[in-house]
Amino acid sequence: MVAARPHVSANFALTLDLRATTASHAPSGFGSRTDKRRLRGLRSECDALLVGLGTAVTDRMGMGISDPALCARRIAEGRPAQPIRAIVSRSGNIPSDLSALARPDCGPLIIFTTPTMPAEVRRMLEGRAEVVIADAIDPAEVLRHLGECHAARRVLCEGGPTLLRSLLEANLVDELHLTVCPLVFGGRMAPGLTGIPAGFLPEEIRLDIVEAVPSSAEESAPGEFYLRALVRKV
Ligand SMILES: NC(=O)c1ccc[n+]([C@@H]2O[C@H](COP(=O)([O-])OP(=O)(O)OC[C@H]3O[C@@H](n4cnc5c(N)ncnc54)[C@H](OP(=O)(O)O)[C@@H]3O)[C@@H](O)[C@H]2O)c1
Known part of the structure; x- marks a missing residue:
């Protein structure tokens, strides 16, 4: 029997004009402390965390769970304290000072790449990360590897927009968690949820919003809005 692919959620913070990055493409920390807390909760529920190299x-990103209480809860549930950490990079140009490499205390690190990964980078990663090389990166194969080789049943994509777009194009997303922040960035070329405005997705994706929660006045970010939407299965 063919194993089902892992369930895929994605979490993003967006401005009111639905931008996903700041003008300087600096860290996407425009969400509040509440947004970060919600993200930590989602991360603690996943078996594997998936990001593009850009993000x-x-x-x-160290890509780990830093809250000991959340790690303890995972262990009590019979799961590893930390999720697997997976990064995709077609180029394979992984910088040696990548934050995730500096956190061997977090979960196993897997790099999905292509034969263009420079030999010196492969050497630098020896003993520090599993490197999975394929002629082209097929997001479905990435999920299959995480499911079959690492028993991941729930994958959380934390971006960026380029990676999310490739998952959406292949219809591999089940659930979106969006924090809508009370900011407007503007920018004709500013990336949104699916990157810099480009072509339409091959098919529209319909979702059902199953949660729409405003931040409460006592929280750190009055004005934020938290949405959870499930992709409709056809
Ligand atoms: N608002 C939010 O919630 C949020 C969340 C995450 C990130 N961000 C922001 O988004 C910006 C980064 O955006 P981005 O679109 O460049 O991020 P990204 O998707 O994380 O990174 C893009 C890079 O990742 C690799 N990649 C992504 N998808 C791939 C695929 N399907 N196959 C092969 N390689 C793939 C490629 O690396 P190579 O070039 O090495 O091939 C690509 O250049 C940052 O400013 C970050 O702060 C915002």
């Missing part, structure tokens, strides 16, 4: 670098 791993720009947002300087």
Whole structure:
């Protein structure tokens, strides 16, 4: 029997004009402390965390769970304290000072790449990360590897927009968690949820919003709005 692919959620913070990055493409930390807390909760529920190299670098992500209480809860549930950490990069140009590499205390690190990964980078990653090389990166194969080789049943994509677009194009997303922040960035070329405005997706994706929660006045970010939407299965 063919194993089902892992369930895929994605979490993003967006401005009121639905931009996903700041003008400087600096770390996407425009969400509030509440947004970060919600993200930590989602991360603690996943078996594998998946990001594109752009986000791993720009947002300087260690990609681990730093809250000991959340790690303890995972262990009590019979799961590893930390999720697997997966990064995709067609180029394979992984910088040696990548934040995720500096956190061997977090979960196993897997790099999905192509034969263009420079030999010196492969050497630098020896003993520090599993490197999975394929002629082209097929998001479905990435999920299959995480499911079959690492028993991941729930994958959380934390961006960026380029990676999310490739997952959406292949109809591989089940659930979106969006924080809508009370900011407007503007920018004709500013990336949104699916990157810099480009072509339409091959097919529209219909979702059902199953949660729409405003931040409460006592929280750190009055004015934020938290949405959870499930992709409709046809
Ligand atoms: N608002 C939010 O919630 C949020 C969330 C995450 C990120 N961001 C922001 O988004 C910006 C980064 O955007 P981005 O679109 O460049 O991020 P990204 O998707 O994380 O990174 C893009 C890079 O990742 C690799 N990649 C992504 N998808 C791939 C695929 N399907 N196959 C092969 N390689 C793939 C490629 O690396 P190579 O070039 O090495 O091949 C690509 O250049 C940052 O400013 C970050 O702060 C915002």
